[in-house]
Amino acid sequence: MTLKYYESFESNNKITGQQVGYYFICKTKLWLSAHKINMELESDNVLVGKQLHENSYKREKEYLIDNIINVDFIKKRDNIEVHEIKKTPKMEKSHEYQLLYYMYYLEHEKDIENVVGFIDYPKIRKKVKLELDDDKRREIESIINEIATIINSDIPKPQKSKICSKCAYFELCWI
Ligand code: SF4
Numbered sequence: 001m002t003l004k005y006y007e008s009f010e011s012n013n014k015i016t017g018q019q020v021g022y023y024f025i026c027k028t029k030l031w032l033s034a035h036k037i038n039m040e041l042e043s044d045n046v047l048v049g050k051q052l053h054e055n056s057y058k059r060e061k062e063y064l065i066d067n068i069i070n071v072d073f074i075k076k077r078d079n080i081e082v083h084e085i086k087k088t089p090k091m092e093k094s095h096e097y098q099l100l101y102y103m104y105y106l107e108h109e110k111d112i113e114n115v116v117g118f119i120d121y122p123k124i125r126k127k128v129k130l131e132l133d134d135d136k137r138r139e140i141e142s143i144i145n146e147i148a149t150i151i152n153s154d155i156p157k158p159q160k161s162k163i164c165s166k167c168a169y170f171e172l173c174w175i
Pocket of ligand 1: 159
C-alpha cells in the first residue's frame with residue numbers, strides 16, 4: 001500500500017509526520033504549515049525540543065527519512081525501536097499519532113517489520129511504548145485521508161485555545 005498523496009495541492013508531496021502531529025493540535029496550524037507558511041523556526045518550543053535532545057540523548061543520531069518523517073533516534077534490539085523525545089505529555093495524543101505514523105511509514109514505505117515506538121519524556125522520566133496493530137493502521141490511513149482533505153480545502157477558521165499564546169502563528173491568527 002502507498003501513502004495518500006495530496007491530489008490537487010502538490011502532486012509530489014506526501015503527508016509528513018509533523019502534519020500528523022498538527023492534525024491533533026490545530027487544523028489551522030496544519031493548513032498553514034502544509035502551505036509553506038512556516039514560522040515554527042521562531043518557536044521557543046522547537047528550540048527547547050532541540051536542547052532536550054542534545055542534553056539527554058547526546059550520542060543518539062536523528063534520522064530525517066525522505067523529508068517526510070524526522071525520527072529522534074532508532075535502536076536495533078529484538079525489534080526496531082523508534083524513539084521520539086518530548087518535553088511534557090501535555091499533547092500526548094499528538095505525540096502518539098505522530099509516532100504511530102512514523103512506524104506506519106517505515107512499515108509501508110521501507111518494508112521494515114517489527115517496529116515498536118517509544119515516546120521519551122526525559123524531564124519526568126516517563127516512557128510510553130506504542131505498537132501498531134490493524135486498528136491503528138486503519139486509523140492512521142483514515143487520518144492521512146482527512147489531512148489531505150484539509151490541505152486541499154480552504155484554510156480552516158482558527159479556534160482559540162490554550163496553546164494559541166505559545167503558537168508561532170499567533171499574530172497571523174489573532175492580531
Ligand atoms: S494561533 Fe491558535 S488557532 Fe492559530 S494556528 Fe496557532 S493554535 Fe491554531
